[in-house]
Amino acid sequence: MEDEEVNKMTNKEAIKGLKALSKEFSGYKPNEDMFDMAIEALYKQIPMSVRTTTSTKRCGNCGRQLSGIGNLHPERRYCVKCGQAIDWGKS
Numbered sequence: 001m002e003d004e005e006v007n008k009m010t011n012k013e014a015i016k017g018l019k020a021l022s023k024e025f026s027g028y029k030p031n032e033d034m035f036d037m038a039i040e041a042l043y044k045q046i047p048m049s050v051r052t053t054t055s056t057k058r059c060g061n062c063g064r065q066l067s068g069i070g071n072l073h074p075e076r077r078y079c080v081k082c083g084q085a086i087d088w089g090k091s
């Protein structure tokens, strides 16, 4: 973690703030969509654990195959299909 990251608001904090703020703007569809999009984008930046099947590692969000079980690609930090940040875990 770089020093400049220390005082930055985390994605989870930003999501919490946006959800609270969105209530003030609810009842108008474009506003609701806007908040949903912002919140979804923030969620995708929070690394999500890969899903392990018997022979593959898959995106925890959309299920796309990311690697074979013994052939991980930890340099791939984002799902190529949905853009979800990936947490490969310990292996």
Ligand SMILES: [Zn+2]
Residues within 6 Å of the ligand: 059, 060, 061, 062, 063, 064, 079, 080, 081, 082, 083, 084
């Ligand atoms: Zn995905």
